[in-house]
Amino acid sequence: MDVLKEVGNIGAGNAATALSQLLNKPIDMAVPKVQLLPFEEIADCVGGPEAIVLAVFLRVEGEAPGNLFFIMTPEAGKKLLKRLAGIEVEEGDSFNEMEQSALSEIGNILAGSYLSSLADFTRLSMTPTVPGLAIDMAGAVLGYGLLQFGEMGDDALLINTTFLEGQYEVEGQFFLIPDPQTFAQIFEALGVPLEHD
Amino acid sequence: MIEEKSIIKVGMADLNVSTSGGILRTTGLGSCVGLTLYDPVQKVGGMAHVMLPSSAIAREGQLNLAKYADTALPILLNKLRELGASPLRLVAKMAGGAQMFTFAGSGDSMRIGPRNVESCKEGLQQMNIPLIGEDTGGNYGRTVELDCTTGKFTIRSVQKEIKEL
Secondary structure, eight states: OHHHHHHHHHHHHHHHHHHHHHHTSOOEEEEEEEEEEEHHHHGGGGTOTTSEEEEEEEEEEESSOEEEEEEEOHHHHHHHHHHHHOOOOOSSSOOOHHHHHHHHHHHHHHHHHHHHHHHHHHTOOEEEOOOEEEEEEHHHHHHGGGHHHHTTOSEEEEEEEEEEEGGGTEEEEEEEEEOTTHHHHHHHHTTOOOOOO | OOOOOEEEEOOTTOEEEEETTEEEEEEEESSSEEEEEEETTTTEEEEEEEOBSOGGGOOOSSOOGGGBHHHHHHHHHHHHHHTTOOTTTOEEEEEEOOOOOOOSSOOTGGGHHHHHHHHHHHHHHHTTOOEEEEEEOSSSOEEEEEETTTOOEEEEOSSSOOEEO
């Protein structure tokens, strides 16, 4: 797990740099959590299955396939839009088409930089697909990323990274859920034998 | 007399049953389907949070039968029987099966919501259980409840009004 934590750290480091360049502000990043979690508890990481989240989803293709989510609260999304694009969003959880498109693009940039550093580090090809955006219940959104796991078991590997932009408190989380058969590949690429139980 | 109602949580890839006085609830259904069976005479109900359409694709050792549409239904039926339900009186209601994300590319997994719905319907048909209420599809998440006293099926979502089936 330490190796994956390191991988998550490096990915998040690059994404944090990308975000701080976008915002022209220093960004802090919390040490990522790497956990094997039951499905039920994954949504708890973002406030429970009914919490409303803003999620950018990318399917990762290549040698190390998986699902990548960038998740924010709608509030954080509004702050990000304001700071980045000068867009003032009204109260409530709805975003218009242009706002959604801007958020999707921001998520795409962050996820892309996260992914490319992971790919560099592991020397495994990881290609992002076109991002999808959803603003909905966390359970409904994240459930989609667990389908590959659904075929294997009831737990999923989660690499969870949190961002914090100092006083503005723009917070976001990366959830990387590698496909079950991908672990071995990632470990092997890092030169660490995968322990079998 | 005011009856104390207890909420029984049904987790992801999980199922549960209850008698009168209980409310079965599952939260945050996306492409998953909340499938419920109810016996209006005996007032017992069951709910499954179905994640995948068929257990044929399962690669896990110990199969979690609640997870697949084709295996969850028979278990639900058995558990309801144990509570005194008659298979002849059971009626089904379900919700979920959304497509949470739209992409340019489309694979089989992209259609998982509609496939879950189809598979649940097939299963119900095979068991001759009528589907009397349905709120499926779309691109939004749902939280559903089955009131085992009344058989009322309630659907909540983020942007839409509360719906009752």
